Amino acid sequence: MGRSYTYMIKEGSIVLPGDKIATTEELVAGEGTFEDRGDIIASIVGKFVVDKEKMKAIVIPTTDTPLILKKGDTAICEVKQISDSLVIVKIVHIAGKKRQIAGEKDAAIHISNISNEFIDDIGRKFRIGDIVRAKIIKAEPAIQLSTKDKRLGVIKAFCINCRNPLIRKNNLLECPICGHIEERKLADDYGEGNIDRVVK
Amino acid sequence: MLIKDGIRIDGRKPDELRPIKIEAGVLYRADGSCYLEWGGNKIMAAVYGPREALPRHIQDPTKALVNARYSMASFSVEERKRPGPDRRSTEISKVTSEALESVIFTELFPRTTIDICIEVLDAEAGTRCAGITAAAVALADAGIPMRDIPVACAAGKVDGVVVLDLTSEEDKEGEADLPVAIAPRTEEILLLQMDGHLTYKEFEEALELAIKGCKQVAKLQRQALLNKYKTFEVK
Numbered sequence: 001m002g003r004s005y006t007y008m009i010k011e012g013s014i015v016l017p018g019d020k021i022a023t024t025e026e027l028v029a030g031e032g033t034f035e036d037r038g039d040i041i042a043s044i045v046g047k048f049v050v051d052k053e054k055m056k057a058i059v060i061p062t063t064d065t066p067l068i069l070k071k072g073d074t075a076i077c078e079v080k081q082i083s084d085s086l087v088i089v090k091i092v093h094i095a096g097k098k099r100q101i102a103g104e105k106d107a108a109i110h111i112s113n114i115s116n117e118f119i120d121d122i123g124r125k126f127r128i129g130d131i132v133r134a135k136i137i138k139a140e141p142a143i144q145l146s147t148k149d150k151r152l153g154v155i156k157a158f159c160i161n162c163r164n165p166l167i168r169k170n171n172l173l174e175c176p177i178c179g180h181i182e183e184r185k186l187a188d189d190y191g192e193g194n195i196d197r198v199v200k
Numbered sequence: 201m202l203i204k205d206g207i208r209i210d211g212r213k214p215d216e217l218r219p220i221k222i223e224a225g226v227l228y229r230a231d232g233s234c235y236l237e238w239g240g241n242k243i244m245a246a247v248y249g250p251r252e253a254l255p256r257h258i259q260d261p262t263k264a265l266v267n268a269r270y271s272m273a274s275f276s277v278e279e280r281k282r283p284g285p286d287r288r289s290t291e292i293s294k295v296t297s298e299a300l301e302s303v304i305f306t307e308l309f310p311r312t313t314i315d316i317c318i319e320v321l322d323a324e325a326g327t328r329c330a331g332i333t334a335a336a337v338a339l340a341d342a343g344i345p346m347r348d349i350p351v352a353c354a355a356g357k358v359d360g361v362v363v364l365d366l367t368s369e370e371d372k373e374g375e376a377d378l379p380v381a382i383a384p385r386t387e388e389i390l391l392l393q394m395d396g397h398l399t400y401k402e403f404e405e406a407l408e409l410a411i412k413g414c415k416q417v418a419k420l421q422r423q424a425l426l427n428k429y430k431t432f433e434v435k
Contacts, residue, residue: 018348102250
């Protein structure tokens with residue numbers, strides 16, 4: 001061990017789709033590669049590296065990649081439906097990403113994941129049409145979101161009477177047209193439009 | 201007389217390609233893009249997605265749809281072309297979609313669509329081959345997993361001679377045109393069409409010549425992608 005081993009292609013070089021990297025006797029096909037008749041072949045443009053622990057061939061993309069939702073991403077969503085214990089949202093954007101989402105966009109926030117306090121009425125935390133910043137806590141088999149953080153929650157809401165954008169007044173929201181007062185689970189930067197703010 | 205002393209109308213030998221220039225990643229808003237010049241052809245290809253397929257009933261829960269759209273600009277030919285889809289471009293869109301779909305790992309992106317726009321800005325015979333070649337580079341630039349980078353090239357018969365990569369005069373006056381798309385690693389044929397007449401022997405000769413041409417073009421595609429990405433640091 002400790003000696004460097006030469007595969008079909010030198011480790012660290014840039015490979016293109018269809019390039020033979022190694023054989024299946026040497027390595028296991030990992031991310032960005034596939035197996036074909038005993039060879040490991042790159043499927044994307046990227047840098048070839050070897051995971052020494054698992055003896056896995058991996059191609060790390062150098063291009064932009066399709067946007068697949070994963071645990072830990074910060075999602076911007078629109079509230080579609082509310083039930084007693086669930087808020088159903090549609091994810092419209094991932095903070096810091098340019099591309100459109102590939103795949104399922106519907107997600108759920110369970111009442112237990114909204115905030116750390118006790119919630120009596122879910123309708124006082126979210127309303128249909130609200131724009132929410134939430135974190136993905138589970139991506140498979142269905143997307144589960146959480147807003148348990150002061151940076152997470154509603155970033156824009158509309159008056160239930162006249163649909164005007166609401167303005168923040170301390171910890172409540174007020175309609176500038178009809179004066180209606182509403183309650184929400186607010187993010188600390190409500191109304192500032194920071195859709196690319198990533199919450200770690 | 202299109203061939204004189206073994207030299208074609210534009211000064212090429214029968215097995216010679218027209219000059220080709222490929223550039224990857226030229227558009228900012230598309231997910232992947234490519235600009236290609238092939239003889240008198242100028243082609244722009246853009247890739248979007250994988251993204252949600254709409255309306256919902258067209259979604260396939262097992263795989264992504266590949267939807268290529270070939271379109272010619274109204275100023276791409278001598279006489280103004282009426283813009284919009286017609287019989288010819290609908291056919292080319294269909295065969296291009298099928299050729300590209302066979303190399304993409306569509307099963308990784310269920311319920312989505314991968315949209316490929318091929319815009320012919322200037323046309324001079326062999327636009328479908330040039331379109332597939334450009335679209336392939338754009339797909340790789342978009343980071344979409346593929347089994348290979350597909351590539352296309354045409355062969356044909358002019359004045360009784362089997363030649364590679366026809367010009368518009370040769371296409372109009374010649375006896376046959378044979379566009380071929382392949383996956384260069386396996387030499388799998390992704391598209392094969394024929395216009396005109398060839399004997400069985402001539403067909404085999406033309407197919408072999410077209411595959412040889414494809415492999416030359418494949419080298420240029422690789423170079424275009426390496427030019428853009430060899431200096432890039434891994435994100």
